[in-house]
Amino acid sequence: MNLILTVLEIVAPVGILAGVGFAWVKAGFDYPMAFVSRLAMTLATPCLIFTALMQTEIGPSALTKLLFAAIAAYALLTLVFWGLTVALRLERRTYLSPLIFGNTGNLGLPLALFAFGQTGLGYAVVIFAVAGIWGFTFGVWLVSQGGSPLRVLKEPLVAGTLLGALFLWQGWQTPGWLTNALELLGQMAIPLMLITLGVAVARLAPGRLGQAMWLSVLRVVVCVAVGVGVGHVFALDPVAIAVLVLQVSTPVAVTTYMLAGKYGADADAVAGMVIVSTVLSIITLPLTLAFVI
Template structure:
């Protein structure tokens, strides 16, 4: 079991470590690469998974509901922890709600549970992404223009993929292969960029960073265990939900905090320490899930 867990996690942390080392030594500017990833490669990955002829959204409705409860429940519990420790909820709650289901969650799902796990993992990513770009933006700034969410490429790809899948349209196979090849770029690039981002981050609030880094997977895993008990899910989806709960805060939380001027240094500390501590929490979640 230990060897299997190491073999699953090693590629993720190895690519992230390479990104960290390159970031330290070469200090590359990945702004354009990250923009391409978010605007082209990740949407291709999402569309390819949802528009696949073997994908049927109705079979994932229980998972969709459980993921929504997991995200919202993490925010509610995070709000309680924030009030308890005297931290601004707008600083603490988003990192508790929105985990790294993109950079780490998608590749981890495929490595741990096979290619068949990509579709349900994309469903979970879709739920988190939609809530982050709507409620997450509004929570940080009540004047945020939510109409702009429909211009986010990954959201458009989600809607297009769902429309194609629900309508039963079969996309020309060579076109689907091209879309899949574009989507395959996204996962290693996300991991590499995560390593570079970590190398650039600075810890300014260690105590809060550790608190948030530990609270995020503990809250997530506790909620996942309850949801697995309450919601009838297939075995693979139960395992994915448990791993989803253990994921660290998303890097996107820092970008949102910076954009809306909500103590970005503190959020960066939670994100950085959380992704480092993932080396401890993800093996635990995999041991419970496998």
């Protein structure tokens, strides 16, 4: 019973805030998705990442170990899912990105924070940064069938990650007044991302739901197995393993749908995976949390 209540306390805030966004759109209210997403991704989230890294009490060696574990995890996921798309004869530019990339920002960061506190958030931002960089380079290249990977250097979340890592490594701290301002900006990120997730799900036009169902189930199984396996290979501490498993197994990222629509892949099929995996997460996320807690 205590485990059920603990999992409910972690999952409920996430579901409520995403539900607010979903209900907001269904009620007919306007929600400027482009503006809010830009605000979250170019200002609030980089501030959240920077302050979380700068103030983390996790040792640099532990974060470095997690960094390499996250890189290995996403490399392995890419290879496994690449093989699956070949074996199942799925169009790679449509299906590979949604199989690899989960909502490590919208869902992963708040879940890690609610489940494991500031330590969990410190670990989660490292994995989020790895996923973001891989998504903005390989993910965009895959869907667009071209483009320069150097565009990732223009992303504010990369700048926030690198600057936060530098401050952590050197033991630097920003002045108190600046830290307070950055923390206030960063505190916007999680509620904005969750509400935006609900809005995005409400606006999607899904397709191929039957295929999306079994692909989503297969994806969760593979991601959990990879997260656990890589975590043990790198001898991560229990909280780091739990956060790694949680992050890589989050539902399909909404950004994969946006990229599919932008570059002419099958956006409806990706939308189906986003919706099905998000709905399925009502079951899979509590089970995953119960497994890792």
